[in-house]
Amino acid sequence: MTTDHPVTTDNPAGAPIPLGTRVVVRYRLPAGYSHPMTDVIGDLVSLEPVVVVRTAEKKLVQISPSTVVALKALSARPIRIAEIRSLEHAAAAGWPGLEQAWIDGWFLRAGGGFTGRANSATPLGPRGTVGHPHDPDVRARLREWFAERGLPLRLLLPDRLVPTPEGWVPSGNRVQVMAADLDNVPLPPSVGPVVVSPEPDGDWLSLYRGGDLPEVAGAVLGAVVAGTLGFGRIGPPGARPVAIGRAAITDAPDGRRWIGLSAIEVAPEHRRRGVGTLLSGSLLGWGRELGATHAYVQIEGDNTASRELYSGLGFVDHHRYGYVTEPVG
Missing domain, CATH: 3.40.630.30 (Gcn5-related N-acetyltransferase (GNAT))
Structure with a gap:
């Protein structure tokens, strides 16, 4: 950031804090306020020409760099399970393979074996509706659908939606969303x-x-x-x-x-x-x-x-x- 009053960032790595990071900004208030400083927490939108933070209420707070005492990155807001499921719904629709089906709360995709996403089953049904693959009937239905297309039964398991079935074999690298x-x-x-x-x-x-x-x-x-x-x-x-x-x-x-x-x-x-x-x-x-x-x-x-x-x-x-x-x- 180029300014005569550089912003102090509490970042252990010493690198600039990326935009979009959840931060807390402490800054000085003008004379006449009951207290000399205040804090704002939210997503960092801009560092120049002014510091801008978007609060949880979607309010944009603009702060002159010369008044900033410290800017510190915070850990990201915890992600709810419903948010993971919802994003995975959108992602599955965006890379759906060539055939799709719903079986026991699992969203199945087949794409001729090209890419893991397009040839796997994902537990996207509402909470309480997803059959566990340890259930022999559920497992048989999933296996049959993929076998009809010449594919193995592969599960795509997002964090916290369904526990990894015991004894199943990990394949490929884990993916960061x-x-x-x-x-x-x-x-x-x-x-x-x-x-x-x-x-x-x-x-x-x-x-x-x-x-x-x-x-x-x-x-x-x-x-x-x-x-x-x-x-x-x-x-x-x-x-x-x-x-x-x-x-x-x-x-x-x-x-x-x-x-x-x-x-x-x-x-x-x-x-x-x-x-x-x-x-x-x-x-x-x-x-x-x-x-x-x-x-x-x-x-x-x-x-x-x-x-x-x-x-x-x-x-x-x-x-x-x-x-x-x-x-x-």
Whole structure:
């Protein structure tokens, strides 16, 4: 932050506190007040030219940097189980595979074996309606549905929704879901050099996963349930893009409209130049124009670079999920 009166931040890492972080700001009051200082708690919206905090009541408090005594990051507000379930509803609709079904409170997806999300069962039914996979009848119904499609029984288990069945085998890395209120995300005024199309073309697909894709990949990428897709790219048409990304806008049961970013890839020769941040911010701006109020990303494993990128845009950790497969025998 550039100012004659730098803000003191209580951040053990010594790095700037990312926008969107829940903070407490202590600042001096003008002469004549009964007490010299006061505090405000909320989400950090801006550090310059003034410090802006959005309170839980959605009130924007603007504070002159010269009056700030300290600014401290707080732990994120606890996430309720209902919020996890609701976000996962929106995410499942945004990456639904090619076939879907509801069985015993589980949302089943099949997508020809391409990606774990599109070929798994997630416990998204209302509380008390989800059958436990230890129940042999529930397990048999789930297994039969996937077996008919030539797939193993794989469960996608978000934090705190259903306990991991004993003896089931973890598969793949755990995934960190990060989320943001779009009011807290610094978005560009327009998409700028980013072009957003309703479907991916061959050049877009040539950059995604290095172009090494099964035949079913295009159909899985182009699927959405009751939502809108946008495929962003930076680079001239008719050439391999500099960067690509997929955005899915879907509604959650709690009334929030989410935009989920996925398939964000930057050509190797253009990495570490802010291209991924520009693309992500532009896609989020596109989503907000279409009514999205919140955003999420799903980061597999220990992807430090992606976590840093989205933390810088104001995303915070929401929950995690992992996969387990039915044991053999």
